Amino acid sequence: SQTIHQWPATLVQPVGSPLSLECTVEGTSNPNLYWYRQAAGRGLQLLFYSVGIGQISSEVPQNLSASRPQDRQFILSSKKLLLSDSGFYLCAWLLTVEAFFGQGTRLTVV
Amino acid sequence: RKEVEQDPGPFNVPEGATVAFNCTYSNSASQSFFWYRQDCRKEPKLLMSVYSSGNEDGRFTAQLNRASQYISLLIRDSKLSDSATYLCVVNRSGGGNKLTFGTGTQLKVEL
Numbered sequence: 001s002q003t004i005h006q007w008p009a010t011l012v013q014p015v016g017s018p019l020s021l022e023c024t025v026e027g028t029s030n031p032n033l034y035w036y037r038q039a040a041g042r043g044l045q046l047l048f049y050s051v052g053i054g055q056i057s058s059e060v061p062q063n064l065s066a067s068r069p070q071d072r073q074f075i076l077s078s079k080k081l082l083l084s085d086s087g088f089y090l091c092a093w094l095l096t097v098e099a100f101f102g103q104g105t106r107l108t109v110v
Numbered sequence: 111r112k113e114v115e116q117d118p119g120p121f122n123v124p125e126g127a128t129v130a131f132n133c134t135y136s137n138s139a140s141q142s143f144f145w146y147r148q149d150c151r152k153e154p155k156l157l158m159s160v161y162s163s164g165n166e167d168g169r170f171t172a173q174l175n176r177a178s179q180y181i182s183l184l185i186r187d188s189k190l191s192d193s194a195t196y197l198c199v200v201n202r203s204g205g206g207n208k209l210t211f212g213t214g215t216q217l218k219v220e221l
Contacts, residue, residue, distance in 0.1 A: 032207055034208075034209075036211075042213055043114075043197070043211050043212055043213035043214060044154070044197070044211040046208060046209075046210070049208060059208075088151075090153055090154075092209075094207055094209070097142045097144075097159075097201055097207070097209075098144075098156050098159075099146075099154075099156070099199075099209050101153035101154055101155070102153065103152075103153055104152070104153050106151070
């Protein structure tokens with residue numbers, strides 16, 4: 001069966017530090033992968049999506065970047081975190097039209 | 111205007127009540143519609159898809175009105191375990207398969 005893994009579950013990082021969140025999918029090939037962010041009290045905002053290795057589309061200009069080095073690996077990064085980067089980050093995999101989410105990473109930038 | 115709009119609530123209802131949530135979307139070319147459930151500090155999970163003909167899954171009924179660009183979710187005989195945030199989700203057409211989420215409606219079912 002297909003599963004999606006995301007880590008770490010929680011992260012506290014100082015302003016200006018780098019960030020790397022990793023997401024991997026099992027049980028499927030060539031998945032469509034997505035990074036969403038949910039700020040406190042707000043909806044899910046699509047940050048990036050990828051339809052294949054090395055193919056990244058950005059939805060909103062921001063302090064973050066994404067990479068897809070392998071078919072089932074999707075990485076969210078930042079060189080220097082801002083306070084406004086705090087939030088709940090979710091990796092998702094789209095099977096036809098249904099999205100399956102990882103357990104999320106709760107990032108607090110201090 | 112937001113692409114998907116929902117009343118944030120919270121809706122506080124007694125156990126056994128019937129509650130309805132509404133959602134509107136702005137892109138008339140949207141193709142697929144869903145309700146997701148999100149428990150506190152957890153990831154969203156698919157509750158049900160929404161079809162033009164309306165669909166029912168146990169105590170849950172979803173309806174779509176394409177002419178009014180309006181989606182609804184009805185929960186009958188509410189249970190304490192129904193307490194969660196319900197997210198209205200629309201799959202945009204064009205430019206790839208991308209789900210757009212509403213901000214969610216919070217439901218609290220009380221004794």
